[in-house]
Amino acid sequence: MAPSLHPSIDNGIKKGDANFAGGKLYCHCPSNKVEVTLGSNVLHNHACGCSKCWKPKSALFSVVGVIPTDKLSVTANKQKLHVIDKSAAIQRNACKECGVHLFGRIEVDHPFKGLDFVHTELSDQSGWQEPQFAAFVSSIIEQGFDPSQMDGVRSKFKSVGLETYDVLSPALMDAIATYTAQKSKTSSKL
Ligand SMILES: N[C@@H](CCC(=O)N[C@@H](CS)C(=O)NCC(=O)O)C(=O)O
Ligand SMILES: [Zn+2]
Ligand SMILES: [Zn+2]
Numbered sequence: 218m219a220p221s222l223h224p225s226i227d228n229g230i231k232k233g234d235a236n237f238a239g240g241k242l243y244c245h246c247p248s249n250k251v252e253v254t255l256g257s258n259v260l261h262n263h264a265c266g267c268s269k270c271w272k273p274k275s276a277l278f279s280v281v282g283v284i285p286t287d288k289l290s291v292t293a294n295k296q297k298l299h300v301i302d303k304s305a306a307i308q309r310n311a312c313k314e315c316g317v318h319l320f321g322r323i324e325v326d327h328p329f330k331g332l333d334f335v336h337t338e339l340s341d342q343s344g345w346q347e348p349q350f351a352a353f354v355s356s357i358i359e360q361g362f363d364p365s366q367m368d369g370v371r372s373k374f375k376s377v378g379l380e381t382y383d384v385l386s387p388a389l390m391d392a393i394a395t396y397t398a399q400k401s402k403t404s405s406k407l
Contacts (some may be wrong), residue, residue: 220366222373223348224265225277225338230347230377232265237344239288242335244297244312244319251312252293254320258344259284259337260280261389264379266349268360269305271318271336276358277370280348281321283332289320329383348379355383 221227237258238325244251259282270279291298298310298319321334337345351374358364371381384390 218350218368219373220362221276222266222351222370223278224273224282224377226264226278226348226374226377230379231343231348232341233262234344237342237346240340240344241292241341242319242337242339243341244317244339245315246297246312249294249297251291251295251297251317252320252338253335254290254292255284255335256288256290258357259335259346261386262337262346262348263386264348265353265375266351266355266357267353268356269302269307269309270321270334271309271311271316273338277362278334278351280338281334281336282346283329283334286322286331286333289333289335291319309334347393351379351381352385352389353383354381 239255239257242255262280262282264278265281266278272279297312299312299313300308301311302309306323306325306327306383307319308324309321311318317339318336319339323330323332347356355367355373357370358367374381380386385393
């Protein structure tokens with residue numbers, strides 16, 4: 218059997234609702250769940266193969282999107298959250314009990330500062346933006362995936378309509394490079 222990329226991708230992608238206004242995310246604890254309320258839909262939702270993003274059990278990829286920081290609030294059991302790696306650019310706030318990542322926040326100077334990273338599968342509502350592309354695909358090899366099986370992974374993504382990249386999508390890489398150019402004041406010379 219082919220390995221699971223992610224439960225929301227394996228059997229084809231369900232389109233989101235352009236008018237969806239947001240909803241709640243919950244951790245996996247059976248009780249006293251951490252609850253996060255999102256005041257809008259997410260943007261740039263995508264599969265991520267990196268080793269740092271939270272993924273459901275037996276999935277090779279995470280599915281993660283972004284939302285402006287001011288649209289996110291922790292509305293229950295905030296005391297159960299801790300930052301798993303304080304040295305990372307994305308401060309991933311995870312539940313101490315079940316390990317689920319509720320949101321990742323950028324506190325340092327960074328092109329994506331002001332955006333929080335969230336996993337909409339932690340919601341029981343539908344309408345969230347569907348995954349748009351797959352990022353950090355080759356990173357799954359670093360976590361033990363057999364490199365000879367990568368063609369199968371990339372063709373599976375393509376078969377459900379997702380382009381694959383080994384870093385981020387061209388649009389996001391351009392946004393990062395634009396930020397870097399502006400910061401080093403080189404953009405005026407081009
Ligand atoms: N190959 C590395 C890639 C890690 C990486 O760069 N992840 C990206 C996508 S989430 C990132 O922006 N990380 C910033 C961070 O984790 O703070 C891994 O799998 O650990
Ligand atoms: Zn939990
Ligand atoms: Zn990642």
